[in-house]
Each structure stands twice: as structure tokens, then as C-alpha cells.
Amino acid sequence: MASSNSAIGHLLRRAGFGGRPDEYGYYGQMSTSQAVDALVNYDSVADDVDANIGKPGFLTTTSNGAFSPNTVVNDARQRWVFRMVHSNRPLQEKMTLFWHNHFATGYQKIAGATSAADGTRYMAAKSSEDTNHVRGQIEMLRDNALGNFRDILMNIAKDTAMLYWLDGRTNTKAKPQENFAREIMELFTVGVGNYTEPDVYAGARVFTGWNLARSSDGVQQYAYVAAQHETTAKTFSFAVYGDGGKTIPARSAADGMRDGEDFINGLAGNPMTARYLAGKLWKYFVSEFRSAPQAWITRIANTYLANQYEMKPVIREVLLSSEFWDPSSYWARYAWPVEFVVRAIKEVGWNGFSTNNTLTPLSNMGQVLFEPPDVAGWDAGQTWFATGAMLARMNFASTLAGNQKFNLATTAKNAGQGKSAASMQAYFLDQLSTAPLDSSVTAELSSYMTATGAWTGSDAQMQAKSSGLVHLIAGLPEYQLC
Amino acid sequence: MKITRRTFVKSGVAAFTVTFAAPEFLSDLARAQGSTKRNLIVLNLSGGNDSLSMLIPYNDSNYYSRRPTIGVPAGQVLQIGSDSSNVALGLHPRLTGLKQIYDAGRLALIQRTGYDNQSRSHFLGTDIWSTGDPNGSGLGWVGRYLDSLASPVDPLIGWNTTGSLPHVLQSNKVAVPAIPNAAQYSFNSPNTGTEATAERNSAVRISSHIPVNRPELAFVYDSSQAAMATLDRVATVAAYSPSTTYPNTGFGQAMRAVAGAMAKGIGTKVFYVTTGGFDTHSAQNPNATNGAYYNLMATLNDGLLAFYNDVKNQGLFEDTLILSFSEFGRRISENGSGGTDHGAASVMIAMGGRVSGGLYGTAPNLNTDPKNPTLENSAGDVHFETDFRSVYAQVIDNWLGANSAAILGANYKKSGLGFI
DSSP, X not given: OOXXXXXXXXXXXXXXXXXXXXXXXXXXXXXXXXXXXHHHTGGGSOOXXXXXXXXXXXXXXXXXXXXXXXXXXXXXXXXXXXXXXXXSOHHHHHHHHHHHHHTOOOHHHHHHHSOHHHHHHHHHOOGGGSTTXXXXXXXXXXXXXXXXXXXXXHHHHTOHHHHHHTOGGGOXXXXXXXXXXXXXIIIISSOTTSSOHHHHHHHHHXXXXXXXXXXXXXXXXXEEOGGGOOOSOEEOSSOOSTTOOOEEOOOOGGGTHHHHHHHHHHHHTOHHHHHHHHHHHIIIIIOSSSOOOXXXXXXXXHHXXXXXXXXXXXXXXXXXXXXXXXXXXXXOSBOOHHHHHHHXXXXXXXXXXXXXXGHHHHXXXXXXXXXXXXXXXXXXXXXXXXXXXXXXXXXHHHHHHHHTHHHHHHHHHHTXXXXXXXXXXXXXXXXXXXXXXOHHHHHHHHHHXXXXXXXXXXXXXXXXXXXXXXXXXXXXXXXXXX | OOOHHHHHHHTTOOGGGSOTTXXXXXXXXXXXXXGGOOEEEEEEETXXXXXXXXXXXXXXXXXXXXOTTTXXXXXXXEEEEEOTXXXXXXXXXXXXXXXXXXXXXXXEEEEEEEOTTOOOXXXXXXXXXXXXXXXXOSSOHHHXXXXXXXXXXXXXXXXXXXXXXXXXGOOSSOOOOBOSOGGGOOOXXXXXXXXXXHHHHHHHHHHTOOOTTOHHHHHHHHHHHHHHHHHHHHHHHHXXXXXXXXXXXXXXXXXXXXXXXXXXXXXXXXXXXXXXXOOOSSOOOSSSTTOHHHHHHHHHHHHHHHHHHHHHHTTOGGGEXXXXXXXXXXXXXXXXXXXOOBOSOEEEEEEETTOOOEEESOOOOOOOXXXXXXXXXXXXXXXXXXXXXXXXXXXXHHTSOSOHHHHHSSOOOOTTOTTO
16 A cells, blocks of 8 residues: 555655555545645544544553543543544644644643643643633644644643743743743744844743633633733834834733733744744655755745735645655655654554553653653654664564554455565565665565575464564664655 | 764775674674773753752852842851852752762862853753854764764763763764663564564664665664664663662663663763753742752752762772763842743862862852853853863863864863863
């Protein structure tokens, strides 16, 4: 199915997490531009993936007690992995992961300030399933995955988890708190070099009074506390207003929430934000192996600005760009650990495999969902490939192949591939998509097939060799690209 | 981009292309390269250490007026005397182990280290400290030291105790392994017996492949080969029985692994260890038992003390140097959240069997006069006195026996920094 260089495979690896056999079938009937539109317009596909949790034919989950993804963080992680594998809206999950990395917020700090259950709620609760309709940060990002960047930014500034994570809850008139103000410029919008230290101090004053308050049902929610707002004018080194104005005027405390709204509007519309986002989208969707052509950055940035910060036309433009489809962009990204794990599951199989079996391996590979290393997110690219993390990838391939041993052998046999070592090898190299293999690597795989004796096609040999081969293939450096 | 294998291939070293025998070959190499036995452990206090809560100028009234709730009371500090500017200093009360090492003359505290126009960004700041480059770009300063060694360099010349390669250790020549947990650093198999052995043999052979003209892929192969070549030696460290009990913290266990690698003589010369949580914007609480900063000091103290006792017992302390850094110090005045925001210069710690302990450099004067020369940012932050690269230069020249001017790109040697 997965012929490695197929255009659909490339698209599904980037706009999703690789393809299940049924996804190859579905998108494979379309032209590439039809497939892009189908992926981008996921609103027309039912968002019913969670209903399949616990049903036969899907990944299983494993918890202590009832599966509680809204209050137990490991269960929340399992739900997300489940969605990545089984959702029929792959781009939604892919963009949610993009935003999670962009607004990187860590569960531990929130749980430490609240409780394990509340930390999970503020990060991951689905409002329809929460007693008090708390919508966790990831759910907000998922709901807006291809929404408007200004809306996302506004939501993030008022997000309970973020108000804990970057200490906005303690930002007061007497003692402005710089943490959020710095990161909203450095990491969320314009980027390093496009703001000054005095901008950070002014930004902190803008958000004074953007705090948390406990609602009657005990939920911590954003509240603008007028008495804590610092009312003097705030001047920046860059334009905040469309007319080029750099100063947010002095306002009454009662009216002071507009400071932050003006500032967020200004940041969302800042041309450097457009370019900063375009640069991150290039690395996430197109290539980490060559830098983005300036013309591409300009084109994507202009699309962003011309569409009033709507992300759907931006992502569509990215996925339809000739640079995306250039052969040099194929296999030109280092797969993030979750991309690797989810693609392996989709290509190797999942019957009887639990999402829980991905959690420790993901940690060993350096990517714990809801726990980015810091507010800058994961340090992607080559940094993923420290030796310990590389072993963790090989060992996950081993765990998955071992778990699927019987299924792999049966499927291969039913496909008539048991006749020879060579046909088995060709079959699995088609099932698992890798960057092109040099002939010496395929030769090593061939010698593995008969390293412990001639090919007989017995059930025992089929099981040993199919699992061993899948282990070796998914552990190849070529499989770590996407 | 830090492509290791490409450089390697270009420089025409053919030894690795053969190489089913690479693991044994590398072990020999490691033993030869590790023959001087000297170790450097780079310790990152990640998040921006508030050194004014670690090394306290307890007679400075401005310290208490600017930190009315988080100032560490004079009566609680562990007094260690005065620096050359006659400022009386004391360690945080939880640092009893470090006080013991200080009293033994093996702990140096280098005050007001930083650089001009210091970045207050965690990320740029860490990059700058990691590289010694004002833009934070290029290879790590320790990585460049590794590049100065004769080729080929054994991957286990370095041991990174975190999950991903820190910028400090990025080098052209070698992919330093990341070994957060020696016991999990293994090669598993879905099969057993001869089948499992066949898989492992294949994986070793495949990992020695060099994909010509595909440098980005070669990088992954490099990591894969380094992993396969280091498995057996790391397994010996997993079996290490220390002579002291290490605390069950990430930092304590990392120091245990460092001691194990040293004791097992696997040839490692540079280690990277990090302990985080220093970004204390709110509820810093250095005074209450189990307050945030109090716990940071507990973690640091207990891990270092266990390590100190262990390597002393093993006769290895003479070969050991620990050097700490943090991306920045913190604002002098506390904020409204009982914490401190990002600041500038800070204190570096050097500890080892050949360290000349004591106080180096001078403490800041904390008075709020905007013209106060020991401060910057309208007297908000501590201004640096010693360029951090001068500290690196001292270590490179006097401990690692390399050429600091070549590695750091200029001569940063400074008198009065003879801590090693």
C-alpha cells in the first residue's frame, strides 16, 4: 500500500501521522489537490473518533480504574494518541500538536499549583464531559486548530492553564509579572530580535489584572481584575495599531482590559508574526533539510495577513505550494517521536495493542505530551536523535512488532507472501514506508531473513521473521524521517 | 545544522566503514583517549538561578529592603567569610554539604559571571552560555573541545545524562550519547535466543552504513551507530554499586551514573547534567522547608554531597571537576508574586579535587542608585564582572589541557581566576 514515494503518502505523513490502510484507500482515489481540500475541510467529517475508544477493532487503552481522560493525565495522553491513530480528521490532530508545541504548556506546574485532577482538566478536559464544562487548553486548540490565530492568541491569554504556566495569575499593578509578556512576543508572535527589553516591561503592565478567579463551582477561570490593572500609557518599539501607533493610551481601570486586547490584535497583525509563523510552518510541514525560500515565507505571510489571520487558507496554501510537492521535500523532516510512534502503529497494526504502551517509550524518545521541556516547546530536528532516544525508537519498534507478531505473520501468509524470504521482505518494505534505502541496507535485511537457517515458510519462522524484520525496518534511520 | 557524519566522511576516515568490529575498536580507543582520567562535569542549573538566594550578602541592608519576603535571614545563612571587597557572604541554609566541601577547600564560587548586554531569554541565554558565542550560534564549547581531539573520537568520550543532546555538547566529530537511564539503554528484540542475536547483529551491521550524499540521514545513522557501539559499556555502568546512597531525584540519579561511569573506567571524559526548576517567577520561598527554592537547594546539595563522598571513597575526586552555569541570574528586587523575574549576572560553582576553593570575584552592591557600577538596568539587575568565557578558558587550559583561545575564538584568560 505504502509505496514510499507516493504523493499521497507524503501528504498523509505531513498533514497527518501517516496513513492507515483505509486512509491510503480513501485519499488514494483523489488527486493531490482534492486530497488537500479533503484534509483541510475536515469540518465536513464527523468528529466522532472518541466514541470508538473501547470498541473492538481499535487500539485499546489501559488505566488504573475507569479510563478518565479528563482528570488523569496519562489517560489524556492515551486519548490523544488514540485520536492521532484513528481520527478521520488527521490534519486537526496534526495542527493541534503544532499549537501545543507553539504555546507549549506543561501539566506538572499546573497540577502542582492545583491538583493532578485539576491540572489534567485545565490541560485536557473536554467541555462536554466535564462536570463544570471546563474546556482544557488542548481542547481549545483542537477546536481552533485551523481557526483564526488572533482568536487562538486571545484564548491562550485567558486560558487557565496558561495563566498558571506563565504566572499571569499573579500579574498585578504593584508588581507586574514579565513571564507571559516576554513569551507572547518571543515565542508566540514576533520572535527574538523583534522586541526589546522595555517592550517586555511594558507588555507586563498591559496584562496587569489578567488574573484568575475561582468561580462558584470551584473552577479557576480567567478574570479581569480592574483594581489590579496599571492604567498609564504603554509604549512599544513596534506598531500596536493599524495606523502605526506604538502607544496604548492611558485608560481607566474599568476599561483597562482593552489594553491587552489591543496588544494581542497588534501582535496578531504584526508582519513579523506572519513571517515567524510561516517559518515554523515550513519546518513542520515542508522541510527541515533546507531553509525556507524568502519568497515562500513572504507568500505564506501575505496569505495570513490577507485572510485576517485565518489559518485554514494559510495551511491550504502551504500544502498546495510547489515547494511542498518538490521531490526534495519528500522525507525531508525528522519525525517527532509521536509522529514516529503513530505512523508505526498505523503501518504495523494495532489489534490488541494498548495506547498505554506508547507512553514510556515516548518519554524515552524525549516527547511526553502535555509536558514539553519548556515554553519554547520541543527542540525538534536532529535533537531528537540522541543515542538513548534512538534506542528507545528501536525498542518501541521491537515492542510493537512483538505484540503484533501473530497478526503480522497471518496477514503476510494470507497475502501469499510466505513463499520466499524475498517476497516477505518486499511485502513488509511496502507496508512500512521509509525514505529510499541504499542497496547495501536492503542486502543486510535479506541476509537477516536467512541468518538463522534457510527459508521454510513454517508458522514459527513466519512469526519470528516477520516480527524481526518489522523491528529492523521501523528501527532504520530511514524510517525516522517523514 | 550540526552534521557529524558528513564532516567525518569528508575528512576521509575510513575506519568506520568496515566495521562490524567497531564496538571493540572503540573500546580500545576509549581507553587510550581516557588515559588521563580527568573528567569535566558540566552542570546546568536550568531556568535562571537566583544566586542571591544561594550566596547571600547578609550584611547588605539593601538585600533585605529589596527582598522583604524572600530575603534569607542573616541568622540562617551558612557564613563562609568575606570576598576581596569585604562583603560578608553566606550559603543558603540548606547547602550544608556544599559548606562542608567549601570548608575542605574544594569548592569555588565565582561571583558576578555573565557577559555584556546579557540576554534575559531562557533559550537565547542558554545558547550563549552553551556556545560562548554572543549570538548563541555554532557548536557547543565542550563540543568544540571534543572536536580538538585526534580523530576518530569514541562516542562515549561524552555522556549526556538528559534525553536529548544539549547545545554544550554539540560537536562536529562525535554524537555524544544521551543516556538518561543506563538500565534502559539496551537493545530489545521481539524474539529470543539465536533469532534475537541475529537481529542485533543485523542492526549493528546496518548502523555502520554510511549513506553517501545524504548528510541529514547520515546524522541518524551516526546516532544509531553510536548507540550500538556503546551498549555494552553502558551496561557495566548500570551494574554500578555506589559507596554512598544517592537521593532519588533526577539530579541525584544522574550524578550516580556519572560516578558509575568514572568508576567503571569506560573512557568518558565529559559529562552533562542538568537540574531544573530555577525559573522562580512566583512563590520562590527560599526560607520555608519544602519551599520552591529551598527544595532546589536541597536537590542540588544532596546530589552533590552524595557524589562528593562517593568519588572520594573511590579515589576519583582528584580527577573530577564540576562546573555549573545558569542562563541568567534574577532580578534583585522581588516581584509581587513572591518570586523574581529574569536578570543578568550570576554565580558559577566549581567543585573538584584539585579546585582551589574560595570566593572569586566580588559581590554586587545592591544599593538602588542607577549609577551603581555593580548593577545594570537602572540598578535592577547584577552587572557582570567576569566574562563567563574567562571561566571556560581557565577550565580548557588548566584542566582539559587544550587551547582555550583556539576553542573560544579569542583569548579570554583573566588573572585572579586560579580556581583550577
